[in-house]
Amino acid sequence: MEFTKISSDRIGDSYYKMLHPSGLTIYVYPKKSYNSTYAIFGTNFGSIDTTFMYKGEKIVVPDGIAHYLEHKLFESEDGDAFAKYAKTGAMANAYTSFDKTCYLFSCSDNFEESLNILIDFVQSPYFTEKTVQKEQGIIGQEIKMYDDNANWRVMFNVLTAMYHNHPVSVDIAGTVESIADITAEKLYKCYECFYNLNNMSLCIAGNIEPQEVLRIVDKKLKPSPKQEAYSIFEDEPYEVCQSYIEQNFDIAMPSFVLGFKEKAKQRVATVEEIAATDIILYSLLSDASDLYNKLINEGLINDSFGYEYFEGRGYASVLFSGESRNPEKVTEMIKLTIENLHENGISDKDFEMSKRAIYGKSIEILDNPDNIADILISFDFSKRELYDYINAIAKITKNDIENRLKEQLDVNNCSLSVVKPFCED
Amino acid sequence: MSKINRNPINNRVTFTSIKEDKFKANGIYVNVYLPLDKETAPLNTVLANVISSSCKEYPNMQSLNRKLSMLYGANISGTTRKIGDNLSIILSTQGIDDKYAIDEGEKISKSRAELLCSMIFNPNVEGSAFCKSDVEREKRQVLDYIDAMYNDKRQYSLKRCTEIMFANEQFGINRLGTKEQVEKITPEDLYVAWQNMINNGIFEIVTIGSSDYDDVKEMFARYLPEKQLISTKLNTQVISTVNKINKVNDIQDVSQSKLVMGFRTGIAEPDGDTMAMRLTNSILGGTAHSKLFLNVREKLSLCYYCSSSYNRLKGCMFVESGVETKNIEPAYKEIMNQLNELKNGNITDEEITAAKMSFINATNSICDSIGNLEYWYTSQIFDHEINSPEQAIEKIKAISKEDIIKSANTIKLDTIYTLTGKEKKED
Structure with missing residues (x-):
């Protein structure tokens, strides 16, 4: 049982990877002379995993259950994890996204104690009807907070407009109604199916060495049986459901998300594909691009504008978002520029500029242990390696870009979501 | 280092x-x-x-x-x-x-x-x-x-x-x-x-x-040569007394109401014992093991967030929460109740140690980020002295329970602001 050392001459760092006999994948990225260490322990189970097969049985659970489980896992039979962390000084948190649930802490002292707490509580589910009931009020308020958040809603609305069947369009926390159906029994079922170490990963970055991590976790990890549960998703048509969706809020500044849906493959994207997409999007709409400058100089967008490649199990799209008083015009100009891009490709100058910018930013991220561990875990669940991604940027060619472009940014397959103030009357 | x-x-x-x-x-x-x-x-x-x-x-x-x-x-x-x-x-x-x-x-x-x-x-x-x-x-x-x-x-x-x-x-x-x-x-x-x-x-x-x-x-x-500066007086007015509590309610079309309470402490840089107040704030509502988090959120399930923040230059403190309109009053009462617990010295040694450890942890981590390091130093230029993270840690360690009680007793409610949904009008 040994760590594999993965090094990069380019960056001058190394990290270590191991498949532990318990089934858990462990990554350790030492950052010498740092004071703090950041650890993240997560499962490849998120809000989209509401229908799955387990031992020949099809199981459907309420929307929002992964997030609810995240809240409840903090409570063990012998007390609350936050109370335990209070004794080590670590700052702890957790989050649930579309495709994963992660528990994390950062600390400068008492690393061993904090890591023990993390490994213990994530492996010790304890749910009773009473404790489950207590969380309804807290999560209910979390949901209501997001219901009032127009920037959050505009995102889910675009997903609703793009996806017919895929659960990515359902709010991560579910609804007040859906969480009312969550019971201790259902939480235990999800736990049994997905909190299997073969389906999980532990990533640690900072002032730590791999052998030290191994010494601590060896005593704690309970070997898991074979991972048997797997999510099933209904077939998702290529086409978006609707091209436009709008909602009104008590807000003063309208905002939008414009999503270009693409064909989700049987696998998630490779590092080469991600690198190519990063460069395409940078040359298309970074603040150095022609289009961005045109839009901002004409008063159509402001510096809240951004974009992301939104991709996971069974879904893939490019999202452009920001505040605008004329999202229709922005959409029209973006589509026109994309058509031109498909026709003429990226200029040599834009290619070189984008490549350098993306490369520099990917190096800069490595200054922060939080970022490193977050990337390691999401890359692990997508079977990607961090340095492979950075090398892919350095080596990418214009030909790679042209090939990638063929499967992205279809102007005939996009949805615009807009949130607007109520009409005054 | x-x-x-x-x-x-x-x-x-x-x-x-x-x-x-x-x-x-x-x-x-x-x-x-x-x-x-x-x-x-x-x-x-x-x-x-x-x-x-x-x-x-x-x-x-x-x-x-x-x-x-x-x-x-x-x-x-x-x-x-x-x-x-x-x-x-x-x-x-x-x-x-x-x-x-x-x-x-x-x-x-x-x-x-x-x-x-x-x-x-x-x-x-x-x-x-x-x-x-x-x-x-x-x-x-x-x-x-x-x-x-x-x-x-x-x-x-x-x-x-x-x-x-x-x-x-x-x-x-x-x-x-x-x-x-x-x-x-x-x-x-x-x-x-x-x-x-x-x-x-x-x-x-x-x-x-x-x-x-x-x-x-x-x-x-x-x-930037040396210059006689004409109009640059950089100081901050600190008021510690409250004559009358402000109460303001705004109504908007929202589903969750907000409660924000503003307090004056009179403890501010460069003269006040702001380190003790930072610790006091942390015990009240600065962490996920603070009095507000454990009681308003965990015990009463009234909200998703309830936290406090302290501005050491102005000597003011804010408590923020998002609640149902009908729960504004219970939340308000519990916040005041927890503040009174602090004032009356109902603070355990565990709470103090936890707040100190959490401060030490956060302060040590400052040195691991370029942005945090920059802010650490430039935000101190109006303080009575500029401390390194290590020096600040030594100071926080020296704070006693009495210092915290003393700090807590300077906290006075000044303003209660609520933002409520439209249904309130129909009640």
Whole structure:
């Protein structure tokens, strides 16, 4: 049982990877002379995993259950994890996204104690009807907070407009109604199916060495049986459901998300594909691009504008978002520029500029242990390696870009979501 | 540990270099401190935006951003920040160190430093006015930002509570100003604001990273000679008494209500024992094991968030929560109840130790981030002394339960702000 050392001459760092006999994948990225260490322990189970097969049985659970489980896992039979962390000084948190649930802490002292707490509580589910009931009020308020958040809603609305069947369009926390159906029994079922170490990963970055991590976790990890549960998703048509969706809020500044849906493959994207997409999007709409400058100089967008490649199990799209008083015009100009891009490709100058910018930013991220561990875990669940991604940027060619472009940014397959103030009357 | 060198260049310019080899990036941060003034705050905010979007050499935003992209995605930014009753204009640049360039021998760091200097001292001005289209674009961005503040109900509620509580003090001034003020700004106004910044600002320049920035120091020294400062008095008014509690309720079409409570403590820099108050705040509502989190959220299930924050320059504290309208009263009562527990000394040793450990943990981590290190030092320039993270940790360790009780007893409720949904009218 040994760590594999993965090094990069380019960056001058190394990290270590191991498949532990318990089934858990462990990554350790030492950052010498740092004071703090950041650890993240997560499962490849998120809000989209509401229908799955387990031992020949099809199981459907309420929307929002992964997030609810995240809240409840903090409570063990012998007390609350936050109370335990209070004794080590670590700052702890957790989050649930579309495709994963992660528990994390950062600390400068008492690393061993904090890591023990993390490994213990994530492996010790304890749910009773009473404790489950207590969380309804807290999560209910979390949901209501997001219901009032127009920037959050505009995102889910675009997903609703793009996806017919895929659960990515359902709010991560579910609804007040859906969480009312969550019971201790259902939480235990999800736990049994997905909190299997073969389906999980532990990533640690900072002032730590791999052998030290191994010494601590060896005593704690309970070997898991074979991972048997797997999510099933209904077939998702290529086409978006609707091209436009709008909602009104008590807000003063309208905002939008414009999503270009693409064909989700049987696998998630490779590092080469991600690198190519990063460069395409940078040359298309970074603040150095022609289009961005045109839009901002004409008063159509402001510096809240951004974009992301939104991709996971069974879904893939490019999202452009920001505040605008004329999202229709922005959409029209973006589509026109994309058509031109498909026709003429990226200029040599834009290619070189984008490549350098993306490369520099990917190096800069490595200054922060939080970022490193977050990337390691999401890359692990997508079977990607961090340095492979950075090398892919350095080596990418214009030909790679042209090939990638063929499967992205279809102007005939996009949805615009807009949130607007109520009409005054 | 990083090597920190702080030395004054002259009566208004101080240069701090934090030499740290562990980072792959490095940065230069120019903080200019000016009094917070109702008329000039929006001007300075628009100015920070305009300055960071072009310069003589790269006279439009795109040419500048293309240059930055070629410098491996370097970043240049301009913004303002309220610091006590003062305003700081922050102009900064950050990016990867030379040794990570794909093409060997590129001088990325030096180019960034020169760009930043050129933006601050050789901006894109003609005669005595900034470029009109730059000014109009950045005015509009600030106007959009003012509207966007209204979109975010949590942020908006805190802003409203601050405005109400400090209606008659400098601290109540918003750094963005009002929409009417922003609309009136002319390219000539900005030129005057720029001149004022260069001539009357107090400069704190911080460099962080492994690059050698002696040349940057010289550049700034050349541009910023010693000056008799006419109008730069930088202090903060601290009021510790409350005559009458303000109560304001706004109604909007929202599904969750917000409760923001503003308190005065009178404990502020440079004279007060702010370390004890920081710990007191942490025990009250600064962590996930604080009194507010454990009681208002975990015990009573009234909310998702209930937290407190302390401003050591103004000596004020805010408690924020998002609740059902019908739960505003129970939440308010429990917050006051927990505050009284603190005042009466109902604090366990575990709570104190936990708050100290959490402070130590957060403070140690400061040294692992370029941005946090910069803020750690520049946010202390109005404090009675500048502490390193290590020194601050020693001070927090020495605080006793009595110090905390004493601090807690200075906390007085001043303003209760609520934002409620429309259904309240029908009740």
